[in-house]
Amino acid sequence: MTIPVKLRPEIVALAAYRQGKPASDDAFKLSSNENPFEPIPEVIEAIVGASGVNRYPNATGLELRGAIAERFGVSAGQVHLGAGSVAIIAQLIQAAAGAGDEVLYAWRSFEAYPGLVSVAGASSVQVPVTADGRHDLFAMTAAITDRTRVVIVCTPNNPSSTIVTAEEFTRFMGRVPADVLVLLDEAYAEFVTDPSAVDGRALTGRYPNLVVLRTFSKAYGLAGLRIGYAVGPEYILDAARSTAIPLSVTEPSQRAALVSLLHEDVLLERVARIAVLRDRVWSALVDQGWSVPVPQGNFVWLPTGERTVEATEVFERHGLVVRPFAPEGIRISIGESESVDKLLKAAQEVVGNLTSSAGAPALD
Template identity: 70%
Template sequence: MTTPPSTAVRLRPEIVALAAYAQGKPADTDAFKLSSNENPFDPIPEVVAAIAASSGVNRYPDAAGLELRARLAARFGVRTEEVHLGAGSVSILAQLISAAAGPGDEVVYSWRSFEAYPGLVAVAGATSVPVPNTADHRHDLAAMLAAITDRTRLVIVCSPNNPTGSMVTSAEFAGFMAAVPTDVLVILDEAYVEFVTDDSAVDGSTLSGKYSNLVVARTFSKAYGLAGLRIGYAVGPEYILDAARTTSIPLSVTEAAQRAALVSLDHEKTLLERVHRLALLRDEVWRALLDQSWEVPRPHGNFVWLPTGAQTAAAAQIFSAAGIVVRPLGADGVRVSIGESQSVDKLLKAAAEVVRTLPMRQSEPALD
């Protein structure tokens, strides 16, 4: 960060002190980039064709995104007005936080969770209330409920949780929602839901109309492989989404992104077959890490979480030297995306080197 001049413009101190979101590091030509939870498969030909056939860039996109919203509304069994589009689900999260919380208000979320949450809350002028994860890296829903006060305006539940990969069950979420005050907005962040294979997991698509204070946020970035086009969506009560639409940057969802999302829904079977392959590879990696004596929570997204603690920076260096670019997160751990199948041998070899050379306490975890 640059040092401002002595006659600097007065900026919000909480913003100046905030570190900007940092993208996962790029990989060298002979390395695998497993730092950004990207889908490693190239886009299907139909998506490429849809992008090429999109309207000229001299024209604005359909600001309302009516065609895509209608498709999604039919899928969720809601009205079009109860679906909102954004430039990725993180954009929608920012809009909802700004719509619900401001100075003096609080936003509750589990931590560690998606690293953008603190920044989004700070930009809105609100106060973060991070609630520590449980010892097995899951949301502590009871503690999150206990953290709700008269100042709480919004609670975020991330399932599967990024970066720990843990999930919230349907029964747990139902109990949680029954206890949350109805004037507090709850966002169920399901950016990785398509990778879940456990039938007990919460599924936002089954909750439409059940709660007056719930918004479900999803994205086309991960499972559908459209990360570079930036398109996500939310499903929830119309009046809440109207508030989000008010705070959004106009015309931020491009025509190409909308066309690609529609074609992706047309070819969903093909894309979800890819997701299934990634989930199988994820589970293979997880079991191999357990065999190496890692304490790895069972993953339900397209990544695994290595709780390296104080050795996180050193562990990331070992992975990097082995040709694996990972995502080190503070002094908590390393997140490793599931990428090309060719990356697995390098990944596991580096993971074994970390266990062998760094002084971390490792013990055999429970399998679930």
């Protein structure tokens, strides 16, 4: 009889992160919040011209860290690179929280958070979002205890696409104990057009317990290269560096990110086009009868409730792969402009189905 290897029960019980469903050749993939634009030629050239893959990458990433530091007005030591911003969140949680400690965040929010907390051996404290999908920052601060080590604020929130305002965040930070690490997850910051939104760049140096996280995956279209960054106090980022897997940020990703910053105007013009398309989709959804949060990421949220699985099937019949979060709703990325008519046609069918049900959650 084979004796099974002893594994941590909380890890065995943990569901693995589920990537967005791939799309067939005749469908649009709107499930992973990817940038629909192909890389600019300069990025392709940088990837091809990076040092050979038989050599390890530059472990310090100093050139890229310096470029980011210049934009944030900090030193290179206050910038840390990771294989996507989620990797850095994992490092920071492991650096600050362990068995008996708590990590607090809004829910529903980024689906990776619970797993990252469990892997660190800490406990999750999930504070429900408001009815319109926004962080309830007052409730979050009320949930902080002497066991709380980390608080995560995701804005725009994934999957609801809602923001935290600068004023709200200032009040929030005034209530959070100074020895609790706050992570401001701004993976979609470049898509924000609401001038009232919090902006991590304006907070540099203001709070000694704050780390701001961003990524090149979304706005800059480098999702396949996995590179993100954090800006914050150097001693906190040193702790993250201590927990990081060595040499996990590849040379091609560093080169591509540097070139992206050099050609930022071109890439952010694409972001602006996505934001315009997002607002058009949102307005059309409202006209159809949906009660949809005002989106500020590159995606919209449809609160389809208990009929989420059924609604997802409707979108699939229309050639759209979307991201269901049953039994709450569906997240739909803003993709190619050609996908919009299909999206709105499917949404019209879904909202019609919901209208015929008593107490439909998606309608005013």
